[in-house]
Amino acid sequence: MKNGQHRRISGKRAAVAGGAAAALVMAGITFQTANASEGTPQFTVKSLSPLAAGKLSSSLGKDLGSDNAAGSYYDARTKALVVNVLSGDAADAVRRAGGRAKVVANSLSELRGATRALSGAASSVAGTSWAIDPVSDKVVVTADRTVKGDALAKLDTAVKNLGGKAELKRSTGQFKPFIAGGDAIEGSGGRCSLGFNVVKDGQPYFLTAGHCTQAISDWTDGQGNALGSNAGSDFPGHDYGLVKYASSGTAHPSEVDLYNGGTQKITGAGAATVGMNVTRSGSTTHVHDGTVTGLDATVNYGDGDVVNGLIQTDVCAEPGDSGGSLFSGSTAIGLTSGGSGDCTAGGQTFFQPVPAALTAFGAQIG
Structure with a gap:
């Protein structure tokens, strides 16, 4: 090959390479290489909070679709979102977004x-x-x-x-709704727990479990003072109830009782993520921590009481904790539904997601 031909071919190759690089820049795709000569892409796994991981999971789930992905979970040790995928292309999309990809068999x-x-x-x-x-x-x-x-x-x-x-x-225990879990709320049918204070149409209400509002219509506090009456209830199918305070002047701070003289301020509601560390407050067993182990769970409590769309956790709970608060930091996550075991031997507890309850009732945390 003549030198002139070699220079012309090399120039064409350089132009092609330059065009490809420009195309990558135009597409917004950037990456670092551990070995520039080999061109092996190295993506950075982002360090995320559980809530940020949940938002990234939701975004990637929509982009990848249910045929290219198989759910995700939060690795609390490394603070990374792990996303299950079925192909190399999907894995690269996860890595570009800052997640950790895991190739699995089932979509x-x-x-x-x-x-x-x-x-x-x-x-x-x-x-x-x-x-x-x-x-x-x-x-x-x-x-x-x-x-x-x-x-x-x-x-x-x-x-x-x-x-x-x-x-x-x-499970060595028995699945059952925990009716008999925040601050105690009572009625003629037993005792439950207040979940979260909310506002609807400018008026104060609170959320609790639907199996509680199914059994009890009018509520008092632990001292027998009138609290309010049911304004909405859904159980089985879902497990949420809405109670309107008897007086519009009732103090209804957006916080959860920590049973140590302090409270946790609640500023909004959010979705759970598998692997998320969560805390539960209830009137029987007070405050316990644990981890989200599953989403969109279905539980058959018996007698036709089947509830769908629940958050599955390894947090313990007992009768009287029903309706109580599940939260992560200042974010409301769930309402105690039921489960098995107790806070001595441990167990499995399910929670109604708070965002679904807020949407159903047209209410806001506040």
């Missing part, structure tokens, strides 16, 4: 299909729950100690029919 669409199949096969088996677990990339089905004999065999068959998309676990 979110497949796992949601598995939960629908379980809803049909296990809906008649009381004492069961099921939720997508992004850490294991499976639907985890839990049977409490009351599930035995033919009912357990039916559940086991339903799980096995889903192959590697589901697994069955046992």
